[in-house]
């Protein structure tokens with residue numbers, strides 16, 4: 445508690461999940477709860493996110509609408525209305541389509557008529573979150589949190605500028621290599637993939653029509669994801685291109701013109717002329733999950749708790765689901781006058797999130813192993829599998845519903861409801 449008896453939550457890490465949680469808590473509790481976000485990267489504002497874009501599932505979009513920022517973000521958000529999946533080699537003259545996901549409204553479906561995801565540009569999204577946090581009264585402090593000493597009433601936080609402060613709850617949203625997770629002695633189970641994820645923004649002559657493509661190539665998936673119109677040629681898409689890590693220096697080392705030729709080989713000719721608008725940047729890929737999502741007076745959030753393969757574009761969505769779930773557990777406690785950092789509050793959060801996170805991690809790991817190979821028997825088996833999913837509308841809807849994070853027991857924010 446602060447000197448005035450006010451409760452206090454400190455979020456270490458100003459990524460999208462950390463900022464979303466801070467905004468949700470401050471909007472729900474106003475002056476009754478002090479909320480601070482600490483991150484040295486706050487000094488550079490939203491600009492460091494330039495050129496990145498994420499597929500935000502329907503649940504995340506509803507949460508942003510509930511938090512009052514969707515209107516500011518929607519100009520930079522392109523609905524994904526349709527998705528086509530193909531399985532081929534780079535040298536195949538045609539890429540047979542095995543699976544199509546269209547928007548399929550149905551009366552009992554909670555997402556009837558709603559796109560299952562939007563491609564959202566990270567810079568305007570973070571800018572909107574920062575502005576809304578500041579307007580709501582969240583303190584944005586450009587400093588790191590080095591360690592924490594939890595006690596019975598509060599946790600003492602040691603900042604990287606040498607100062608100390610206290611909080612009822614510390615949220616470690618400090619990324620995959622979380623120092624706070626390590627400091628709390630929470631183990632990590634995981635492995636690196638021998639792959640890198642290359643991201644870039646591509647300008648093209650012909651419109652994408654809101655359609656996303658995922659081409660499963662032997663070295664990994666190559667995704668083309670629609671962005672809002674603009675750029676030098678009038679239309680733009682984001683690519684997430686998985687390659688064997690050892691091949692990346694040769695693919696990207698020849699300069700932008702050679703990189704563009706490599707991209708064109710995978711992109712196809714259906715979009716007309718293409719140009720590089722932003723990137724490429726390469727990211728090492730890994731799977732990992734924290735053994736626990738909590739310690740004394742500390743909750744792990746976002747990549748600090750879990751890292752998954754980007755094959756299904758779900759890493760950030762898991763972080764947003766975590767933010768919604770933690771915001772609800774903390775809110776339920778505060779409304780009863782209880783301590784938001786108490787073990788049972790954090791247990792509720794962990795119970796809600798850990799199993800679903802493991803299930804999503806296993807699914808993305810399995811898909812990547814199944815598709816990132818050129819062995820013929822595996823190719824035949826998986827093509828049959830994808831064809832079957834395409835022919836079973838119920839199963840496909842479930843698949844889409846899960847990808848859209850709108851099924852099962854959802855925290856209120858993901859349903860678009862106030863806390």
Ligand SMILES: Cc1cc2nc3c(=O)[nH]c(=O)nc-3n(C[C@H](O)[C@H](O)[C@H](O)COP(=O)(O)OP(=O)(O)OC[C@H]3O[C@@H](n4cnc5c(N)ncnc54)[C@H](O)[C@@H]3O)c2cc1C
Nearest residue numbers: 457459499588589618619641746747754757758759760761
């Ligand atoms: C190639 C690729 C494509 C992807 N595409 C998608 C997609 O389409 N959809 C999707 O849902 N997900 C996607 N993801 C996953 C997504 O990028 C991550 O899950 C998400 O960005 C994690 O956010 P985060 O805030 O948890 O971590 P980060 O973004 O790593 O942020 C952590 C923050 O913590 C700060 N920090 C570090 N240490 C401290 C400290 N001691 N004190 C205070 N602050 C600290 C850092 O400065 C940083 O700002 C993709 C990932 C990759 C690699």
